[in-house]
Amino acid sequence: MKRIILKITKWAVLVCLAIFIVKGCISTTLDVPYIKPRTTTQYWNLPTGSKIAYTHIAGKGVKKPYPIIYLHGGPGGYVYTKNIETLGKLSESGYDVYLYDQVGCGLSERLEKVKEYTALRHIKDLEEIIKLLGTEKVILVGQSWGGALAALYSADNLNKIDRIVFTCPGAIKPANEALEKIKAPDSLNLKEPYNANSKVLPIVLNPRYVSIGIWARFFGTKLATDKEADGFLTSMANVFTKGLVCDPANVLKEEGGAGSYCNLNTSVSYGSLKDPRIKLKNNKIPVLVMKGQYDNIDWGYTKEYLDLFSNSKFKLIPNAGHQIFAEQPELYIKTIKDFLTQ
Numbered sequence: 001m002k003r004i005i006l007k008i009t010k011w012a013v014l015v016c017l018a019i020f021i022v023k024g025c026i027s028t029t030l031d032v033p034y035i036k037p038r039t040t041t042q043y044w045n046l047p048t049g050s051k052i053a054y055t056h057i058a059g060k061g062v063k064k065p066y067p068i069i070y071l072h073g074g075p076g077g078y079v080y081t082k083n084i085e086t087l088g089k090l091s092e093s094g095y096d097v098y099l100y101d102q103v104g105c106g107l108s109e110r111l112e113k114v115k116e117y118t119a120l121r122h123i124k125d126l127e128e129i130i131k132l133l134g135t136e137k138v139i140l141v142g143q144s145w146g147g148a149l150a151a152l153y154s155a156d157n158l159n160k161i162d163r164i165v166f167t168c169p170g171a172i173k174p175a176n177e178a179l180e181k182i183k184a185p186d187s188l189n190l191k192e193p194y195n196a197n198s199k200v201l202p203i204v205l206n207p208r209y210v211s212i213g214i215w216a217r218f219f220g221t222k223l224a225t226d227k228e229a230d231g232f233l234t235s236m237a238n239v240f241t242k243g244l245v246c247d248p249a250n251v252l253k254e255e256g257g258a259g260s261y262c263n264l265n266t267s268v269s270y271g272s273l274k275d276p277r278i279k280l281k282n283n284k285i286p287v288l289v290m291k292g293q294y295d296n297i298d299w300g301y302t303k304e305y306l307d308l309f310s311n312s313k314f315k316l317i318p319n320a321g322h323q324i325f326a327e328q329p330e331l332y333i334k335t336i337k338d339f340l341t342q
Helices: 002-024 081-093 119-133 145-156 177-181 197-204 207-219 226-243 260-272 299-308 329-340
Strands: 042-045 051-057 068-071 097-100 138-143 161-167 287-292 312-317
Touching (some): 051 081, 068 081, 081 097, 081 329, 119 260, 145 299, 177 299, 197 226, 207 260, 226 260, 287 299, 299 312
Parallel strands (some): 068 097, 138 161, 287 312
Antiparallel strands (some): 042 051
16 A cells, blocks of 8 residues: 555656646746836946946035945845935935946846846946946945945945945845844834735746756756746836835835846855955945934844944834835935935
């Protein structure tokens, strides 16, 4: 009897595996939005080979000497219209404000070779953008992964940085996972955000998406078109972004700018990076670190920014999650303005 059960189980597993493989090879049409160019959208063709979409809000009145560059989260995220509307207000103080979609994301061009999506590529793109602007120094505003990107760029370009604003920054790469064990001071009264993992799991385990990830990770090729792959990440974003705010009612509507292949391969490139901490040690860059009370980033990773950048200030934003700009836009922009005028 046991042999019969084992045989049936074996065949059942093989059948399920065969069905999974077949489903993984069938393209899918997803009912999600796909981002469209805005009237403000412009493009840079960089020496790296990246075609980058950006929005420039010119400074008004007396121009400040250094422009502000916004680095969005992800990897695989993009510039929301809300980012443009909110950070664009800094132009009223004379700042030129630039917001760009990283290569493979948003309105920027997708790369043919998946393996070219690396953290180093994003650093090189940022270096070329700053050269193109022809400015002596810049002010960086890094959100989530964008904060880690700002730290990576700064390590080799300390003389090019005037100030940095880190908003709910992700772990400095390569990440020191031991920092996850550091508990936040009770005085901060940090709260756990909504956990959307169980809701995202069915999409993550979709046979087609699993197959797309395997082909991208192990073979460096695209099993699906960029549009289809991006659609899966947008589907996930429709769910997990509810955990990026204090109140799910405040979640931003997805605009369809997710960059799936950028997300899949950039994340696995962190291990090959040189540790930026050595070069950043003892730097004097003025830094502001903002954190939402319901931010989903472990406190230890936030604290590392405060420790590494000795000339830093910390601001906790109450009743806000990982996307402070979505829930507390007025306090978000006021905090940044106050820091820039100090």
